[in-house]
Amino acid sequence: MYMAKHYTESQHVDSYQRYKLLFLAFVGAIGLLSINHSSYAIVPNPGANCQGVTGASQSSLTNADYTNLVSAVNTDNYVNIAGNASGSIPLQIKMNTTESSSNTILGNFGVIEAQGVRAINVRRTFPNTTAFTDIRLDFRNSITMQPIYLTNVALSAFDIDYANSSGNSFDDFIQITGVNEAGATITGTFQPITNSNIIFSQNLQGLLTRTTNDPNCPAKNLGTQCQGSVQFSEPVKSVNVRYSNTGYLATATNQEIDFRVDNYCYVPQYIFSGTVFDDNGGIPENKADKDNADITSASSVYANRPNYFNGRYDPNASETGIAGSTVQLVNCSNTDAIYPTQSVIRNNAPLGEYQISIPKTTLANNPNLCLLEKRTGTSYPIRTTSSIKTINVAANTYHYPNNDFGRVIAENAALVLRKSQYVNNCPATLNYTNINDSTSPKTGFSTNLIAGIAPGRCIAYKITATNRANVNIDNFVMQDELQKKGVANATVTSTLANPALTSADYDSSSPAVGQNGTVKTKPFVLPPRSKRDFYFNTRYGTTQ
Structure with missing residues (x-):
């Protein structure tokens, strides 16, 4: 938080001395600008890498992503994240804020830009030193609509500073936590930055300025001097940035920070999806008749049925998915060679829908991929599509949807x-x-x-x-x-x-x-x- 400082000159200095002082002040100002310029430049988070994650794609939020996120804050809507990994990370983020006190004055929650990069700016006037603002980012796979666990997630917060005067009194404190695959809350690992005054307090488990004598940092410039960075050592499905005070001072006033998502990694997954469906064209089961050969009379349920037994899934024709089948990713040349796949079922998924997720590293460069549908029992014994579908894998394409398999009951045989x-x-x-x-x-x-x-x-x-x-x-x-x-x-x-x-x-x-x-x-x-x-x-x- 930047706080302007005011100086008063003596009215009894002679002209020469006044110009001399002004000249020295001018030279000093130039010197300070040249000395501090590097400390004001944003420094890459040392944890912004994908080291230790074999085959991972690396990405960070684009400037447009920040704008889109802020525009949807607290709407409970997920935002598609473009990132810069050429579409290999199907990421959506939902951002919500929570205030610990209804008396907190919400000064600003928006996007700022400095040195060509954007960040989220949070300005608050807290009613006391224990009040806080939580900014939660939830990660979701845009294909499966399930939580996505990102590795080496790294964030930086800026303008973490201290002020103690009659006009301003605060001591910024930032806690950055995440939720791992076990559902536990973990703290990001501190990433020291050269020329930064920010330390990580093991006692408080958060970022704060090194000493109370540090000067205030210029606001909204993403300077190094008050930059604190972290990286998560485990995959996380969400992160939470808590902005509050250290509690060292008795009061809190107008204060602000900025933060960025510097990095995240993800091993690209091929996702194959579709539905095993009843290809009945909307014919009710109690009207189905294996002996009805009338395809012309208006009174026949088999007349004027363009969606019946056509090999296409037609939800608009009242066709629905059916349970009981398994779909496996196999080698087309040897269907007994089943790839180790993970079935992904999203919440409230329609009946019969399947999704298979498999890391790109598992498949290597094998293009000989097929999906095989099998079924046990006697229900829906007749296929309307082939039992096997060939997948033509293309470069930079990770989602292969609409691989549907049709069946009908015996009464609806063709x-x-x-x-x-x-x-x-x-x-x-x-x-x-x-x-x-x-x-x-x-x-x-x-x-x-x-x-x-x-x-x-x-x-x-x-x-x-x-x-x-x-x-x-x-x-x-x-x-x-x-x-x-x-x-x-x-x-x-x-x-x-x-x-x-x-x-x-x-x-x-x-x-x-x-x-x-x-x-x-x-x-x-x-x-x-x-x-x-x-x-x-x-x-x-x-x-x-």
Whole structure:
């Protein structure tokens, strides 16, 4: 705190003596300026380094960071910190102040700039020597929204001085503490600075001026003479700067300090995140139906569902996360090679959300990274996305979000197969497309049972494959095993009847006319929201 000093000249000095004194005073002033200039220049905190932290990024607050922090003080909002570590430290800080006394006069809490750098200025008039102001900085990871533990956090306070006169009476005292990973409050380690009058009192556990004879320091200039610096020897998630008095004087008046965050270190973490979700497109579970192949009627829950089974997480379509899955970071070439990862779950995270955090030093330069989703049990058995996702790691990119994995319940399967049958007299040629759907298998293709068919007649089958999903069904193969006497309680054997299977649709392993076996199509791609019919005719009642 700077206190102006006033001098009075004698009115009885002659002109020569007066000019001589003025000249000497002028020369002395120049001398003092040259002598004290170095002591007024800000000196780097000796603890502003990342020694002993392998692979760490190093950063400090930028000038803009100070301005942004002060503008949000006591709003309980976190501020994104730009820092100067090229985005490798995802830091947010929340700054709040607490006054021990409601009678403290809040003179100022703002940003000052000296020698091109900024600091936070705190000016207070305390009602007594035991009153104090706490300035708390809470650190949070801007990606995980969880506390972030920074190493080698270093701070400096300036203008820590002493005054004892009729106009001003105070003895500045600064305590800088932090909260470590164990939740304990620790004190920063004092960092001695050349030409500084500030010492660390082991008894009081804080920073104060060396002697009560030290002169007051100029305010708001970040000078070395009244600079006190500390560094935390353990990672901390928050720091607290307490501004008060030593208690050496009986009273306290108008006083101020400045402080800066000189340094913090952090080993960059790759963070992979996403959600395991129910890809139902908003279809209520009680409306889901594995046999509903209607994708066109307005009354069907599967009509006009662009978000159903599309492989994308659509919260706006009432899709939600699901519990029960595990997601692991693995080597793509060997998915059994699981990286030692840390699952990060933020407070009040939505159901199904996962986050995996792993130090950059653990991965080294391995680009062969995949995320593998697994699940046990029978719930949500059907995937709508691949079980594995490849991660393309890019330089200076540490967050890889939206790696989502979709699943649905069995009732919401993409594929619906509908088999209908038509009794016929085994003509040499049979035009399937001329046969209409019917309630009776004797008059058209019907899903109803056949009763009283005579041996030797034929049964034509139409199998309709409907893709209800909004993604392709790749490598779709339809196969149907013709009944054979003695197998699965069958009493007769059926054989393939005319017309012969087309080579364009059916696999060569399918039976020829007159043979028993498994009718099997070639692999097809069934496009989204589409259906396809497959036909074949069989002769019923042949015995073997």
